[in-house]
Amino acid sequence: MSDPAAKSEQRIRARSGKVRGETVTLAHGSGGKAMRDLIDDVFVGSFANPALAPLEDQARFPLSELARAGETLAFTTDSYVVDPLFFPGGDIGALAVNGTVNDLAVSGARPLYLSAAVILEEGYPVSDLRRVAASMQAAAAAAGVAIVTGDTKVVHRGAADKLFINTSGVGVVPAGVHIAAERAQPGDKVLVNGFVGDHGVAILAARDDLALDVPIESDSQPLHGLIAALLQACPDVHCLRDATRGGIATVCNEFAEAADVCVNLDEPAIPVREAVRGVSEILGLDPLYFANEGKLVAVVPAAKADAALAAMRAHPAGADAAVIGEISAKPAATVIMHTAFGGERIVDMLVGEQLPRIC
Structure with missing residues (x-):
């Protein structure tokens, strides 16, 4: 049998074990048969692909394939501890995949x-673990990536909160793409x-300690397709970040500090749902600092702003895109909000965490 895909499928069938019991035990992290059965049943069965099938301590792929895709390697890692694990619009599994895909994509990488x-x-339910693994594979398939290697550890009851996930990612940046926070320039949009x-x-709404009933789902989604469309319309994107923890306020502050410029935000132009505004007012929070898992902030040359906006709006992940501000030289390293009432206020970095365990 010379077909690599067929060989991989044969290896998976040969190894396929079955988890016994309804909850995870310490034996599932012991390195023995129980652990092998868990990995084969839940993870290999869900993530099956040729790079994963050998189940070596590493995944291997030819450098020539990477070189054909681009000229710069992009590598990232992130950990996910969101509470609760399942929430409107997603779960920790899809979040872990989409979050790492987006961390790669905002460099311009594929x-x-x-x-x-x-x-x-x-004690974690095996059925919930299967659900998370299936969600991860569905998100990976939608994003066109493969989960090619991994690790499983089990800790004593009470030593962790149900399930934590770390995902790392590799991508390739095409020639000619140079996106960096320090590239923001006066006049940019x-x-x-x-x-x-x-x-x-x-x-917030999914947490039991807050009696919130709002029809809002997480925006968790992969952004690499949107970014590819943006780069086609505006090859010289200056800055790009996904606005996760700390929200768009934190991203704008990172741009301002890195480039030593002022980011001027136009409050009426920033898209915020009425339900999000309502929750923010009730709890005394600012929607600019709320985490997002499918939103990015882009800084582009003014001459390309209209083309960039049109390209974003033409993509499903950017249908409600908007120009929300512009860059000026001074005051340097500052973000200023121009309010709906005609005033101004400084939008600073958060001192602490507005909402913990958000991703």
């Missing part, structure tokens, strides 16, 4: 491969690809 490491608390704060409010 995401290719992911790793997935899970830390399980003793600031864009966002849609409504901000949805993920933060969805998590």
